[in-house]
Amino acid sequence: MKILVVCGNGLGSSFMMSMNVQKAMKELNIEGTCSHTDLASAKTENADYYIGSPEIMDQLNDGKRKTIPLVNMFSLEEIKKALTTHILKG
Amino acid sequence: MLEKYLTAEMVQFKADSENWQEAIKLAAEPLVQHHFVEPKYVDTMIENVKQFGPYIVLLPKFAMPHARPEDGVNKLGLSLLVLEKAVEFADGKIANVFLVLAAPDKDSHLSLLSELSAVLASEEKVEAMASAKTYQELIKII
Structure with missing residues (x-):
């Protein structure tokens, strides 16, 4: 798994x-x-999941990449919830 | 180590600012004055927010404007602005603490950010920073 x-x-x-x-x-x-x-490098780097702000995820989402938008990056709760929804239950 | 970079001349306290663009300009002034960054670095930071959204608001009340080393950074530096009244960003996010980061390369600032991250993990400390009135108060918090 590469995030x-x-x-x-x-x-x-x-x-x-x-x-x-x-x-x-x-x-x-x-x-x-x-x-x-950064965003430009991410477009040419393969990963299982991409995480970032909603704006950045919009620009990265080409229908093939699995993106996880995060609003508050310092909320461990939100990150755990997002990882659970997208990866564990994905 | 944060206090080593956040010397008294790099920290400002103001009542308010017209908008987030002005707040970033004001917050970055000490870095420009002391030649840590070129004036164009300030414009690039503002452009970045317009292009990528206000993700520099790392958490409510706290923003960390920055751009890339090649956008005009001369040496590693930090400057800080605390506004009594918060300013609003495009999607309703607000901030009244602006910590401007000038990173000259991809690595030299990472230990500073780790330290900052420990401060930001504490809601109490962020609150205290947002309502700090003097340099002494602020240094105690970080």
């Missing part, structure tokens, strides 16, 4: 979000890796 956290620039928000996503993955016992990048 890619994406933001506009790939150096601030996505890094901080990926720390929280990793925490959530651990708590939910989801095995895999989580890295972070």
Whole structure:
């Protein structure tokens, strides 16, 4: 399982979000890796799931990529809920 | 380590700002003045929000405007603006704490962000930051 956290620039928000996503993955016992990048690079990088703000996910969603939009990236609860809905029940 | 970058001259307290664009400009002023970033960095940060949405509002009340190293960063720096009255972004998100990040490359700022992340994980600390009135108060929080 490879999860890619994406933001506009790939150096601030996505890094901080990926720390929280990793925490959530651990708590939910989801095995895999989580890295972070910017929107342009994400378009050419393959991953099982892409996570980011709704605006970024809209731009990444081509019908083939599995995207998970997150509103509050510091809410561990929201991240866990999103991972549960999209991945565990997916 | 945050306090090493957030020196008194990088931190401002103001009553309000006309809109989020002005707030970002004001918040970034110390970084421009002390040549951490080129003036165009400020415009790019604003453009990014228009293009990608206000995801720089990391959580309610707290925004971290930033752009890329190649958008005009000279050296690693942070500046902070606390507004008494919050400003609103396009989708109704609000912020009154603006922490501007200037990262000169992809790695050197990551330990700063880890530290910041620990502060932001505490709702109490975010509240305290949003209502801080003096530099001393603020430094105690972080």
